[in-house]
Amino acid sequence: xxxxxxxxxxxxxxxxxxxxxxxxxxxxxxxxxxxxxxxxxxxxxxxxxxxxxxxxxxxxxxxxxxxxxxxxxxxxxxxxxxxxxxxxxxxxxxxxxxxxxxxxxxxxxxxxxxxxxxxxxxxxxxxxxxxxxxxxxxxxxxxxxxxxxxxxxxxxxxxxxxxxxxxxxxxxxxxxxxxxxxxxxxxxxxxxxxxxxxxxxxxxxxxxxxxxxxxxxxxxxxxxxxxxxxxxxxxxxxxxxxxxxxxxxxxxxxxxxxxxxxxxxxxxxxxxxxxxxxxxxxxxxxxxxxxxxxxxxxxxxxxxxxxxxxxxxxxxxxxxxxxxxxxxxxxxxxxxxxxxxxxxxxxx
Numbered sequence: 203x204x205x206x207x208x209x210x211x212x213x214x215x216x217x218x219x220x221x222x223x224x225x226x227x228x229x230x231x232x233x234x235x236x237x238x239x240x241x242x243x244x245x246x247x248x249x250x251x252x253x254x255x256x257x258x259x260x261x262x263x264x265x266x267x268x269x270x271x272x273x274x275x276x277x278x279x280x281x282x283x284x285x286x287x288x289x290x291x292x293x294x295x296x297x298x299x300x301x302x303x304x305x306x307x308x309x310x311x312x313x314x315x316x317x318x319x320x321x322x323x324x325x326x327x328x329x330x331x332x333x334x335x336x337x338x339x340x341x342x343x344x345x346x347x348x349x350x351x352x353x354x355x356x357x358x359x360x361x362x363x364x365x366x367x368x369x370x371x372x373x374x375x376x377x378x379x380x381x382x383x384x385x386x387x388x389x390x391x392x393x394x395x396x397x398x399x400x401x402x403x404x405x406x407x408x409x410x411x412x413x414x415x416x417x418x419x420x421x422x423x424x425x426x427x428x429x430x431x432x433x434x435x436x437x438x439x440x441x442x443x444x445x446x447x448x449x450x451x452x453x454x455x456x457x458x459x460x461x462x463x464x465x466x467x468x469x470x471x472x473x474x475x476x477x478x479x480x481x482x483x484x485x486x487x488x489x490x491x492x493x494x495x496x497x498x499x500x501x502x503x504x505x506x507x508x509x510x511x512x513x514x515x516x517x518x519x520x521x522x523x524x525x526x527x528x529x530x531x532x533x534x535x536x537x538x539x540x541x542x543x544x545x546x547x548x549x550x
Contacts, residue, residue: 240504240524241537246273251550252519253280253289254526255296256543267296270526270539272549277541289546293329301512301547302395303352312360312378314350322350324360326378337381344374344383354395363392368420373401387432391424393450396457399433402450407442414447414466423447427461427490438493451487452511454518459490460529462505480506487535500535514548521545 267283286296315323348364391404404424482503517530521544
């Protein structure tokens with residue numbers, strides 16, 4: 203399942219942050235206009251091991267792979283990681299791609315080479331043998347004109363999206379057996395494939411007189427979240443908030459969306475930079491219960507850092523630059539580890 207647009211929205215502050223002045227997470231007992239306290243560490247009531255990937259501690263761009271054991275919170279580095287972004291439990295192996303690029307049974311993964319000419323190069327790799335099937339597709343046969351990425355590796359094929367500094371409309375389906383590719387949806391901002399033909403996407407509602415302008419090549423940010431079932435054609439507007447940037451963070455095991463809603467600074471009219479771009483106290487994590495009802499999960503700057511949601515029987519695991527978080531209906535949003543990183547699978 204794909205996670206682009208949450209990154210697109212949340213990376214906006216970083217894109218507009220002045221050089222040499224990185225955004226810092228501040229934990230303080232008294233919130234200020236530009237900061238909010240972090241959550242305290244909570245001890246989980248169950249035992250499991252969560253695979254996590256993140257930046258290595260040596261200051262390089264290398265990725266470190268680890269396991270976090272709960273409820274102890276002990277972190278164990280895995281030397282077998284090799285800078286993996288997904289832990290394939292079936293093969294006890296770290297793969298070099300995020301989970302949306304891995305087949306449902308974990309036997310294969312896919313990736314697309316950075317564009318070099320008027321073609322795209324798709325790789326499908328057999329996890330057990332390492333055999334790499336490479337296919338070259340000309341732009342004239344696909345309709346692509348930007349950088350192509352794997353949106354989801356589904357039973358019916360590999361869904362692809364494209365962009366360049368921001369996401370372009372459209373979703374394509376590549377069939378590894380026939381090597382055919384076709385456009386299957388013209389979604390405005392593809393956000394997440396939830397499986398079984400269900401896709402979540404963002405859009406800008408025409409009735410919004412003041413949508414959030416990014417001030418960058420990303421343009422106007424979505425103010426609504428929509429759901430479509432490609433198999434039935436059914437489509438529904440799930441959430442619309444005028445003047446607010448919204449995006450899908452992930453879905454829980456019931457298929458309910460976790461939605462991030464960010465309110466731009468009124469003083470800067472949505473044109474601020476870095477720390478000033480959003481009203482941090484109003485940054486909100488919502489659980490979409492239906493097309494007409496949402497539950498507020500948490501409000502605060504922490505929401506702006508959440509990423510990489512993965513749902514399992516325990517709830518939803520979330521990564522961030524300041525630790526690992528967990529959401530369940532029973533306990534709400536909890537911080538469960540100070541280990542910075544992104545979940546690389548569910549907790550087992």
